Amino acid sequence: MQIGFWGVRGSIPTPLTSEQLKAKFLRLIPKIPPEIQQNPTELEKFLATFPQFETGLLGGNTACVEVRADNKILIFDMGSGIKNLGNHLLKASPNRQKLELHIFLSHTHWDHILGFPFFTPAYFPNTTLNFYSCHPNLKQRLEEQQDFRFFPVSLDHMAARKNFIQLEHHANLKLGNIHISTIPLNHPGGSFGFRVEHEGKVMVYATDSEYKNLDQHSTKENIAFFKDADLFIFDAQYTFEEAIHKEDWGHSSALVGVELAVQAGVKRLILFHHDPDRSDFEIEEILQKSIDFKNITYPNSNLTISLATEDLRISL
Numbered sequence: 479m480q481i482g483f484w485g486v487r488g489s490i491p492t493p494l495t496s497e498q499l500k501a502k503f504l505r506l507i508p509k510i511p512p513e514i515q516q517n518p519t520e521l522e523k524f525l526a527t528f529p530q531f532e533t534g535l536l537g538g539n540t541a542c543v544e545v546r547a548d549n550k551i552l553i554f555d556m557g558s559g560i561k562n563l564g565n566h567l568l569k570a571s572p573n574r575q576k577l578e579l580h581i582f583l584s585h586t587h588w589d590h591i592l593g594f595p596f597f598t599p600a601y602f603p604n605t606t607l608n609f610y611s612c613h614p615n616l617k618q619r620l621e622e623q624q625d626f627r628f629f630p631v632s633l634d635h636m637a638a639r640k641n642f643i644q645l646e647h648h649a650n651l652k653l654g655n656i657h658i659s660t661i662p663l664n665h666p667g668g669s670f671g672f673r674v675e676h677e678g679k680v681m682v683y684a685t686d687s688e689y690k691n692l693d694q695h696s697t698k699e700n701i702a703f704f705k706d707a708d709l710f711i712f713d714a715q716y717t718f719e720e721a722i723h724k725e726d727w728g729h730s731s732a733l734v735g736v737e738l739a740v741q742a743g744v745k746r747l748i749l750f751h752h753d754p755d756r757s758d759f760e761i762e763e764i765l766q767k768s769i770d771f772k773n774i775t776y777p778n779s780n781l782t783i784s785l786a787t788e789d790l791r792i793s794l
């Protein structure tokens with residue numbers, strides 16, 4: 479199974495500001511030895527040794543994750559990141575051969591659907607889009623997003639063949655040899671998590687969810703759903719302190735992600751749905767704190783933790 483991240487922010491697309499870019503330069507330039515500054519090859523090699531938040535970007539596009547398995551392409555959410563994914567898919571298929579895509583929606587808040595009108599493959603008649611949603615009326619919701627008052631092209635005028643598949647709240651389905659199940663998550667208006675299994679590997683995509691109580695009874699169903707995942711993509715929008723103050727806002731924190739991941743025996747936790755008001759440095763700090771927390775609280779756990787970044791590619 480291959481997993482690609484195309485959008486990792488929550489709430490609203492978040493381009494880097496000039497201030498933030500300057501802060502990156504000011505932090506990086508003093509670390510570069512003067513003797514290699516004039517040598518582009520050496521400089522590039524040197525910069526490649528830095529973590530991404532220092533020399534690159536974590537990414538400002540909203541939620542979109544691509545999963546490939548069994549010669550199929552699955553897409554989780556259609557945030558602004560889906561635009562670049564669409565361009566990539568067309569580039570890889572220059573003759574616009576038949577593309578069949580399976581799009582799973584956690585829910586229809588703007589940050590999870592706003593990229594779809596800019597998803598170029600949807601404009602070609604030989605593309606087939608299969609939409610899967612546990613929410614009712616998905617077609618109508620997407621039509622409303624593209625009402626002429628808000629966007630010049632209606633959903634019907636996008637030429638791709640579109641199939642809408644309504645799922646049960648606790649659904650189990652098979653796409654070839656891929657097994658997919660769903661779980662309701664605690665979020666205003668409801669959100670749904672997805673567990674994808676293929677050839678013994680497990681990926682869980684569980685974004686936009688709040689966990690009010692971490693006692694065994696409250697988390698039992700979630701822990702069973704996350705159980706032994708190789709990769710666990712988790713809504714870590716808030717710091718732990720924010721999560722306490724923003725009760726009922728429907729998001730979670732990295733520390734809660736660590737608790738759930740350890741209890742479920744997850745191998746790798748990916749912090750996702752980064753807050754739009756946080757700089758890359760601040761998000762990196764959250765990662766470091768959650769690694770420290772894990773090392774102090776669960777020193778025997780083999781859990782690894784990393785940040786979702788827009789060019790992150792993982793093979794399971």
Ligand SMILES: [Zn+2]
Pocket residue numbers: 488489541587589590686751
């Ligand atoms: Zn969201």
Ligand SMILES: [Zn+2]
Pocket residue numbers: 585587665669686
């Ligand atoms: Zn939401």
